[in-house]
Amino acid sequence: MTTPIHVMSEIGKLKTVLLKRPGKEVENLTPEIMERLLFDDIPHLPVIQKEHDAFAQALIDRGVEVLYLEKLAAEAIDAGKVKEKFVDRILDESNIETDGVREGLKKYLLSFDTQEMVDAIMAGIRKKDVSIESHHLADVSSEEVYPFFMDPMPNLYFTRDPAAAIGKGLTINHMAFEARNRESLFIEAIMNYHPRFADQGVEVWRDRNHTSRIEGGDELVLNDKVLAIGISQRTSAKAIEQLAIELFERNSNFEKVLAIKIPNVRAMMHLDTVFTMVDYDKFTIHPGIQKNNGEVDTYILEKGGEPGTVKMTQRSDLQEILREALDVPKLTLIPCGGGDAIAAPREQWNDGSNTLAIAPGVVVTYDRNYVSNALLRSHGVEVIEIASSELSRGRGGPRCMSMPLIREDLPK
Incomplete structure (x- = not known):
């Protein structure tokens, strides 16, 4: 790992992460403007800061370098x-x-x-x-x-979205709503001028000057060859195809992009609000993205025969697609809230599927999602719970609040 960004999986041991401590921008919300600024409620600043500090400390206690x-x-x-x-x-x-x-x-x-x-x-x-x-x-x-x-920028504590680390580079994102678009200017400045990142071999796979929209909550690095990206309320199919072409044409190590279609609704705004990887062969999933037979529309993008093109295959058997992509004999999808008609949508609203893996089979979650957390533990996953009464008001969980910069590679 010789570059300041190195992320070849969702679950490799987390070494360095970027956070943003909630500040005055959260307290500057009012009932009249909170919807326009993409909030459903107004967090209590001293408590949300205390909870965020505990989140950061939980990562530090596991040997993670926390940058702000x-x-x-x-x-x-x-x-x-x-x-x-x-x-x-x-x-x-x-x-x-x-x-x-x-x-x-x-x-x-x-x-x-x-x-x-x-x-x-x-x-x-x-x-x-x-x-x-x-x-x-x-x-x-x-x-x-x-x-x-x-305007204040209260969404900044969700550092996952303005940019996303992919391999030895990142996307600096043009975001879906005007309320958040200025956020990626900070990432752009860091990559251009900070001595830790500037001129250090970081690839910018896609900059913020596109018109098509993409956000980091939809970008998942499954392994060193396969990405999953959500076609969602916040990320367009066009942006996914553009990014795939960049990755294929610029000789990145990635060979396949799984474009996963999820409902275009606020409750499921990003792929990682309904689907995250927790171990080599285990994922959380919100049953609400699956059809009655468990299918999810998925488009497999690979390098096309002509420059600047992709080959696309459509399938709907998500569990089998993931099993093949990860080359594992069996794959388990762990339903948020146990799939219960009440617990599943309640805990998904509180980001029960939005886990941050800090090592294979070790995740950080919100304590309020006790049904999902118990189910994860029953599947052999270590769960580190953090307090979330105020953090959860922003509609994002531990993965949303973190931008991994360096993860250890998984053993071959």
Whole structure:
């Protein structure tokens, strides 16, 4: 493992992970704007921070190096001497209505040291905090009109989505909703300027400048040759095909992409909210993505006969497709909530299928999903439970909250 990103599986021993500690951006949610910012409820900041700290400590206790997005972003901006350039990029994508507001915000942000500036951008900029010299009616900083010049980014603690490590590189993602699109600017800056990543052989398989959408919660690295990617509310079929072509044409080690169709609904927004790998031959699955006979529409993409093309095969026997792809004699799908008509949808809503594997057969889960957790243990999986009363309000579990950067390779 000679590069700063190395992820050849979902279950290899986790060595380094990227997290984002929930901050002021969570407290800046209001009932009027939370739906637009993709939240169903408003977490209590001191408690969500306590729970997130316990999550990070659980990983550290197992020997995982924990890096923080907010810290790396500030270090990258300083290392690249791009503070003003970064502010311009953020302002370009923040729907600033007039030049007066833009100039006022730019002056305000550049007055901070870099870490304070990054934290302020993530938290959102309230109108009452910035003096704007302007004669435009649109610049009136009235709390009654709308409290923010720049929206908060409360989804940032779900570091899985703005980017995804694949092999020795990553995708930096164009996300589905405007509320989250600025998030990947931090990842882009880190990869371009941070000494740990810049000029260190990291492949950017796909940058954020595409129009088709993809998010890391849909991107699963099954092994060093096969990816699974969800066709979902947040990831388009077009983006999956584009990524597959990039991987095949640029001589990555990946030979096959399984595009798995899941319902286009918020409750199942990403593939990893309904399906995660927990061991060499075991997966969690939410029964709600399966048809009555257990089938799931799956499209197998392989390198085509002509450059820039793929060969596609459609199948629906997901369990058999996975067994073949992983070359295991038998494969077990462990149903969220035990498949019970009440427990399954309840625990899936609370991310019972969203496990973070930190080694083969060792996963981190939310404590609230006790039916699913007991079932995982009955299948020989070690379950590390973390408190989740506030973390779960954001609609994401331990896998959503983590971006693995380095995993040990699985033995051949």
